[in-house]
Amino acid sequence: MPHLGTVHGRRYPDADGYFGEFGGNHYPPEMRAALDELTAGYRDLQASPDLRQRLAAVRTGLQGRPTPVHHLENISAQVGGAQIHVKREDLNHTGAHKINHCVGFALLARAMGKRKLIAETGAGQHGVALASAAAYFGLECEVHMGAVDVEKMSANVGRMRLLGAQVVPVSAGQSALTEASASAFRAYVEQREHALYAIGSAIGPHPFPLIVRDFQSVVGREAREQFLAITGGALPDHVVACVAGGSNAMGLYSGFLDDPGVALHAVEPLGADGRHAATLTFGRPGTLHGARTVVLQEDDGATAPVSSVASGLVYPGIGPEVAMLHATGRISVDAVTDDEAVGAFFRLSRSEGIIPALESAHALAFAIRLAADRPSSERVLVNLSGRGDKDVDFVLARYGVDHLGDRGRPGHPSDRGDCTGRSSRGSPGTGSDR
Missing domain, CATH: 3.40.50.1100 (Rossmann fold)
Known part of the structure; x- marks a missing residue:
């Protein structure tokens, strides 16, 4: 509870x-x-x-709780860096x-x-x-x-x-x-x-x-206990979740907020062609839907139009608790393009037999990028917040079944984590970690 x-x-x-x-x-x-x-x-x-x-x-x-924590052995081996684990919230009844x-x-x-x-x-x-x-x-x-x-x-x-x-x-x-x-x-x-x-x-x-965080905290409680059991007492080095409103992020973060040695990462949608929903990266304080938070705004203060390949991330604001955690430096922020998210969508499907929601694919895409730059002794835990049944028809219609090409095969250079994604300031790993 x-x-x-x-x-x-x-x-x-x-x-x-x-x-x-x-x-x-x-x-x-x-x-x-x-x-x-x-x-x-x-x-x-x-x-x-x-x-x-x-x-x-x-x-x-x-x-059907508890949902498991699962090691992505194949992708971790392909990347050759930190080990990637996912909290399988996609296995909940209704798929998220x-x-x-x-x-x-x-x-x-x-x-x-x-x-x-x-x-x-x-x-x-x-x-x-x-x-x-x-x-x-x-x-x-x-x-x-x-x-x-x-x-x-x-x-x-x-x-x-x-x-x-x-x-x-x-x-x-x-x-x-x-x-x-x-x-x-x-x-x-x-x-x-x-x-x-x-x-x-x-x-x-x-x-x-408050209510949504408390109800979602079951994710963090379970994940913490499961990870300690899997590793024999070690916590993850990095915890990753996509953010828009912040329900899946606060659910997972809640299990690790009191652990300063666990780095918390928020992943925003950078979209495509300059159209995005990267609120923490480009927004400023304002009021949206009855709360003081960070909002993407036009010069005149009007709420800015937003875009993402993931419908659940098309939101010009952020939850106030996530805004505070960012302002205090407890979470770092990076952004993932539509193409990088779709690449992760195909990659998880073909390498691990799991079709993720496009929202969750944003978090996974960043985790792959992060793991490629970290030693194999480190562990990354990602909230796989939903399954991708809802996205299959849209992705195949827009990108085609062969979208990945050679990148779908282990050993391709993209297995080092560079799936065309860039941070929201234009270079990998910089700018948006403000």
Whole structure:
């Protein structure tokens, strides 16, 4: 359940929902009542042994936890540097880490007497997970999704509808995750008497970043215990996760935040042709979706358009806790291009028999680059946050089955980790580690 045993977890957020200078509640007063009700409901859930036991049982029975830590022996041998391990969140029921907080929100809704869950989704993984949790707990479900993503991720749209969810296409702006988030929150405020907003990441006003981090902390707790068992007592040297909102990252980081010897790496989408969603690299402080955080902005302060081959990373902000960890230097940041992510997508598929989500492929691509520059005595742990079933049709249609060519074979020079990726300042490993 909640990850309250760490020094970091007890310290952040403060009573007002701030992680250092980031976070808080910046929505108008008329929206505060719904958030205050949610805060009180979550405190009751934390204090209830029966509800915590119920959540643990659902994690085992419905989700299939624990998920394993797996050594990528073939890719590690190809790279010839540090050993790469992955936390197999792709093996969760519904195929991603998202269900970790979705079942938590569903249990919370039942405890608060709500009959409906409302949420946004980008790639559709959160929507499918929430629809599954809602069906299990006998709740209605309404998922807001950008019209572009509805078309791109049609298979996940079908899954949501099969599970009984109402999918609401959102056509404003870029018709993507940002607009879906705003639409879903408006629906929540209108329906809060009978509905609960199950936000899709560690973003938004307090208490959402806290709740999502706590529900996702099961990833870090498991990974820490599993890694110690695998290595005979050693922790990973490096922990890597892709970031947009930050739910999968905070889930994995939470197990290692109190260990200064473990380097934490956040991987952002650098996109292609100058269009990206690398918020920590190029953004500046601002307010987005009710929280003070780092935001990609135009010169006039308007939220900038964003782009990534991974729909779940198309977000112009970052979770406030991730923003704080970056500002304090606890995490380093690098960026991965669309091409490098797609290269990692094909490489994991052909070298290890695992098809990753394009979001997770960003983290893997950086881990390969990192491992190539580190000694074989070091260990890298990557959050393989989702599986790539949702991306297969799109990738094959855009890139073709032979996209990798010779790079798909062990021993090619690209096995040293250079898959055309560059840091977001234009040279490997520099600039974005600010």
